[in-house]
Amino acid sequence: MPARLAPAKVNLFLHVGAPAPDGYHPLCSLMAFADIGDTVSVELGEGSLIAHGPFARGLGREPDNLIIRAVRAFVAELGRPMSEMAFVLDKQLPIASGLGGGSSDAGAALRLIRDVFAPGFDDARLERVAASLGADGAACLWGRPVLAQGQGERLSAAPGLPHLPTLLVNAGPPVSTPAVYRAFDEMGGFGAVYPPPMPDTFESVTEVAAWLSLMANDLEPAAISVEPGIGAVLDTLRGEPEVLLARVSGSGGTCFAICEDDFAVETLAERLEAMAPQWWIKRCRLGGPWD
Missing domain, CATH: 3.30.230.10 (Ribosomal Protein S5; domain 2)
Structure with missing residues (x-):
């Protein structure tokens, strides 16, 4: 098959x-x-x-x-x-x-x-x-x-990207995209939608994370208002030493944490699995395509 x-x-x-x-x-x-x-x-x-x-x-x-x-x-x-x-x-x-x-x-x-x-x-x-x-x-x-x-x-x-060692974390509840957009419209935090300046190729994971720190997910505050568990995940990730950048993906509720290497991802994952066993936690690399 x-x-x-x-x-x-x-x-x-x-x-x-x-x-x-x-x-x-x-x-x-x-x-x-x-x-x-x-x-x-x-x-x-x-x-x-x-x-x-x-x-x-x-x-x-x-x-x-x-x-x-x-x-x-x-x-x-x-x-x-x-x-x-x-x-x-x-x-x-x-x-x-x-x-x-x-x-x-x-x-x-x-x-x-x-x-x-x-x-x-x-x-x-x-x-x-x-x-x-x-x-x-x-x-x-x-x-x-x-x-x-x-x-x-x-x-x-997209610019050329190295493979990004990443941890995906989800607190559990499904998040309604329409509800997030309704909250977003009420908040009125609309962003500029033209492409930001970007290099042709990024040379390292740390360079990618530093550049991404200048950007945002405009839906993040709205997603947190709809599902506060997203905020708890982000607060935790942003306080961990291995994390170069933590952000929510899409309208939530999965957050991602980019780390410098696979060892850092593994160390972070083991600590979070002990700290919050109810969370969905997956190690991965970002990039693609993979097949």
Whole structure:
């Protein structure tokens, strides 16, 4: 059964502007992808989706799942019916956690069905299908560092990044993106959404962290107001000696901590696992693509 990693997405920075008349917010975000995530598999079958893993129970109804929606959109773009497919999703990422899990699952599914059932389907058409599925859809299709603008659909090349040793930490509760945006609008902390000056390539992890410290996630205060546990995680991470930079990803509730090397990540992880065993804590590297 062919399978692909659906890597966790992390917003290294996320600048969000005031809503347009249609209610959507323009954004500018540098996204990177982790070497961990969900796994999507596909084979000829009865058109089903089977989910397992620690977060499978949190998924919505099958017809609403982004994998199923991705298949429908692919078939519509292809313009002809396809054989029935059976998908298996190993759901390792928390639900509604700011890691783009659903979009990344859909991206992995799209690449699988293209490669297995329609290899002549070109990259531009595949990206158009992915973009139709939501703001993170196009970026999560390829799982490589990218600068996203507009509503997430305008992609341009990211600077060259070293692999970033990182710890992902989530306090547990799912976080509603609409609720975070409502709080954000009430706070009125809208940011500039043009790309910041950036080098062509970063030479070291410490250089990346220092540059990112000049940026922000504009949704962070709103996310904390919706789920105070995010603030507790950030306060903890920012007080630890191994952490070069700590920030929330997306609209929450996963926070990430960039460290200088893998040893620092391991040391930090062991301390936090003893301190807060109820938290979801995962070691990873950010960069991509990983397959």
